[in-house]
Amino acid sequence: MRILSGMRPTGKLHIGHLVGALENWVKLQEEGNECFYFVADWHALTTHYDDVSQLKEYTREVVRGFLACGLDPEKSVIFVQSAIKEHAELALLFSMFVSVSRLERVPTYKEIKKELNYKDLSNVGFLIYPVLQAADILIYKAQGVPVGEDQVYHIELTREIARRFNYLYAEVFPEPEAILSKVPKLPGTDGRKMSKSYGNVINLEIGERELESMVLTMVTDPARKRRSDPGNPENCPVWKYHEAFGVSEEESKWIWDGCTTAKIGCVDCKRLLLKHMREKLVPIWERFRKIDEDPRYVEDVILEGNKKAREVAAKTMEEVRRAMNLMF
Numbered sequence: 001m002r003i004l005s006g007m008r009p010t011g012k013l014h015i016g017h018l019v020g021a022l023e024n025w026v027k028l029q030e031e032g033n034e035c036f037y038f039v040a041d042w043h044a045l046t047t048h049y050d051d052v053s054q055l056k057e058y059t060r061e062v063v064r065g066f067l068a069c070g071l072d073p074e075k076s077v078i079f080v081q082s083a084i085k086e087h088a089e090l091a092l093l094f095s096m097f098v099s100v101s102r103l104e105r106v107p108t109y110k111e112i113k114k115e116l117n118y119k120d121l122s123n124v125g126f127l128i129y130p131v132l133q134a135a136d137i138l139i140y141k142a143q144g145v146p147v148g149e150d151q152v153y154h155i156e157l158t159r160e161i162a163r164r165f166n167y168l169y170a171e172v173f174p175e176p177e178a179i180l181s182k183v184p185k186l187p188g189t190d191g192r193k194m195s196k197s198y199g200n201v202i203n204l205e206i207g208e209r210e211l212e213s214m215v216l217t218m219v220t221d222p223a224r225k226r227r228s229d230p231g232n233p234e235n236c237p238v239w240k241y242h243e244a245f246g247v248s249e250e251e252s253k254w255i256w257d258g259c260t261t262a263k264i265g266c267v268d269c270k271r272l273l274l275k276h277m278r279e280k281l282v283p284i285w286e287r288f289r290k291i292d293e294d295p296r297y298v299e300d301v302i303l304e305g306n307k308k309a310r311e312v313a314a315k316t317m318e319e320v321r322r323a324m325n326l327m328f
Helices: 015-030 041-048 055-068 086-095 100-104 107-115 129-138 149-168 208-216 237-244 249-260 266-291 297-323
Strands: 002-007 034-039 076-080 144-147 177-180
Touching: 002 015, 002 129, 015 034, 015 055, 015 144, 015 266, 034 055, 034 297, 041 055, 041 129, 055 076, 055 266, 055 297, 076 297, 086 129, 086 297, 107 149, 129 149, 144 149, 149 177, 208 266, 237 249, 237 266, 249 266
Parallel strands: 002 034, 002 144, 034 076, 144 177
Antiparallel strands: none
């Protein structure tokens, strides 16, 4: 299966990216799929157009994070969106038959406008970003797109656009399927939505001591005000992290029994979480160190990935131009 997914470069990668997307991307890669993974730098501009001072740096950092988490440039095509101009061309052509009213009904369009109500998001780029996203997917004729539940609507819109194009012009595009991640969305360490602005994010390159400090001070079930108070793991952010970082069946029983009967304290539970987090993060830290031994490695991966992606995108655009009877 041909797989495609991307990530916006709005800062350094954190554990939410790891368990919410990157682990699944690596799994799809290792299962022998034809994977295309990219840094969506144009998408970052839809909401961060007014501050591009670190865009290049963050783009490089995202690729570096991809590699540290286990994406292999020998098995997957890793590239940067803005290097492949065919994305923009296809998005422009799609925009000719997608209505404004259709885009205004996209749920995430309304949600992001509400969430970022302090910013002016009246720009055309933000309105049509689902069209660009459809172009990102269809330019590679992707069959599967790993996404979170909040992005499923975008895949449905992409399917609509593919059907509409095929009906109007010629059968060029497959209709991609959403590949849902089974990992629940992680809350921040303070129980709120994970956000860099809240300071409740655990970065992938966090140091050993800082990791311990952040985990041991995590918010827990508010019912456990004292060590002797029983709790409910379902009401505790720490339990969400246990699920994401691989708690065993035996450990799960120990946590549930100990928490609900107050046999264990929250620190005991967090110590177990730290053990599992280290098991996943230490290999990533080691890969970061190895990557940094060659200052040209990340750039070389990007250039080679751009070349491979461009070859595929160019072939698709040749078909699109013929289907639409364009002279050039």
